[in-house]
Amino acid sequence: MRRVGEFIVVFFIVLTFFYMKPVVLSQKSPKAVDELVVNEVKPQTKSTPHNQLNATGMATIIGLSEKELKERMPNPKNEWVVGIDRKWLVYGDNATDYYQVELTKGKVSSVFVLGTQVDVAPFNLEMTLGDISEITTIYPTFEFDYKDKTYEIELTEDDMNYRPLISFDNGTFALLHFNYDTGKLLGVRYVSKSTLVDMIPYQFSEKTTNPPVELTDDEWEKFNQANTDQLLTILNIVRQRINRNPYKLDTELVLESKKALAEFNKDPKLVIKKEARFEQWQEKVESSNPSDSFLLVNEEMERLLKLGKPVDKNTHGLFVQSMGDVPFIVTNWFVNRFDQREIKDSKDEYIGIAYNKNQVLVLFNQKTVDTSLTTESSDKR
Template sequence: MKTFLRSLPLIFIMLLATYWLPEVISRNPADIITPKEESEIIQSESFDYQTTDLEPEKLPVAGLGSYVGQKIENFTEKFGNPKRIDPTVYEEESWIFGKDETDYAQLIVKNGIITDLFVLGSELDVAPFKIGMSITEVFQLASFYPTYSVENQGEQLTLELTESDLNYRPLIAFDNQTFAVLMMDRSTNQIIAVRYLDSPSLIRLGVYDDGSKKHLIPSFEVDEIRQDAINEANQKQAYEILNILRQRYELSALTPSDALTGVAETIFTNQGEQIIADRQADKESSFSETETSDNAIKNQNSSIETFILDDNSDSIDEQTNQPYQTLTSEQIERTLQETELELNEVRVLYSIQETDVAWLATNWFSLEIERNFLMDASMTEIGLFYRANDMLLILH
């Protein structure tokens, strides 16, 4: 009996270890976390902040942000000449500096004045912030506000930020009437780029709701020769930015492929030819053009990973600055089936681009599907083709 009583504490400890300890361990998310679970944990942390309806705080301008509004000569005196100067649709110049993950930057220059400065390089000065800074550290430096009053050409506009904007594209105001957009990586909740802009550039970028889309439409015509030059510049910038971000996450660079670019161009060409054929058949069969268009828009189940990105809730085809019909997954897959590409080895990303490449590429990293798509380690080649505001990107 004494032996049994002496053994009771040991039995209790054994029962404790058998039933209670595993339950505690199973509740500890740090032991085994799948990538999906890790992403969910990180994303849930990103919502732990307080916004205020007070007048937005204006931080003292510092770092590269202080060059917005200055002459481009002030910048080149310190950082040297750009590696190239690209044309833009707004008849400004895009000055490209740097070559890799540490020093890449783009400046928009209008009449010799810097109006927009996109910083991607991890070693460049974006004080008071830093590339790679976590959202928690950002909260300690600045408050996030859901509305901003911005003056543009004598008109006062109110920008309204959504919850997604506040988490992945927060806006910061500075005391020199300029702004910074912090581009956050959805998976790491770290800053991957900082975009400094003056008020007109921020309005024209059109990424925050101001109740109007009129600023997105260029007020001038772009001739075919200039448009080709702009498309080529956009293509180069997309390759650079995406490969720099892959480099940052220790992934191999994507090799530009003329063959994939050719496939992307053919997809647009085939769509145009199919539309003409459909309209002709429509006339012959006395069906209305509206019925034919409606049928064409219905996507069938696709065996290829195709993401159609549309930043606007309105119908793209109804917008005055979108001269072409929106591509469908069915149209894209139909052309791909005519190539030698294996559909399960191809990724296609289609976008109606109403913002510039710098915004588009970094904003993809705030979207889970698109980020995973671009960070696919098995992809080695990239092709990209533009048709006016349409952009088609193919990875293989």
């Protein structure tokens, strides 16, 4: 009996050990994946309060009348009328002193700076995003009031990395455009609240549209010629900044780009064959958002180029639907890793530009068919 009692005691001790072991280990072991509780972080819909920098330099001329502007900055080198009650005054002509001032209904509505020696304090055009972060926080959301309405803006991750928005204490803003290749500040665009609302360069919390403007054929021709000059000038200033030779306008490439656009508009499905893509394109055609652009993918661009019957197979290009704001679109080409490849090629020397209302096709090549038909952009200024 004694041995039986000892056996029973030992049996219960062993049983207790094996029973308790999983309990103890389970307290130390990590939970299975399907038992973990994941706290999902959702983006806040309410705008984050943001600091405002003291308005200095170019930020202080927003809102001036044309007369007041010319008293401060006399003798602009050029003038481009690009819309109804909208024009640009151009100052400087090279990579160190270039900037242009936009006038809308007779008042300064924005300033676009590319010149490395132009005062854009507290910024400079050698800064990286890290340098900017030492001056101010890069915010993902903004909120402001304009015309009895509250606007909320949300920046994407790409926006914050390559096109952050900065606000000043006089109610103006600056869009900072960074070069995708170098990571350095490419240009600064100072804007009023009204210009920010009209441009719609970021995602707004509610649908924001601009009423369509009906233009005559003569007005389209006038404005698009000005935009052609503006596009070529800005491209060449930036190419100086990245140590590239300026483009020369080539008549053959211009003819090819015009022909390609004309054929495309006769039958867009010759280029955009997929139904989903075609529907996207139609939405952009009908859009009144000047920054709402449609870009062709590689195979679509190849089809478009063939419509122009290019003389040289090395011709390549960029197409944009809804080309409302030239400085905004061109700087976006340089911050986009795919588009900037088309315009940073050191071998390209010649360019052809064609507009069709809110469409533009830009062709590039290393050589010209007939040098006698070529003019440099400087001849236009």
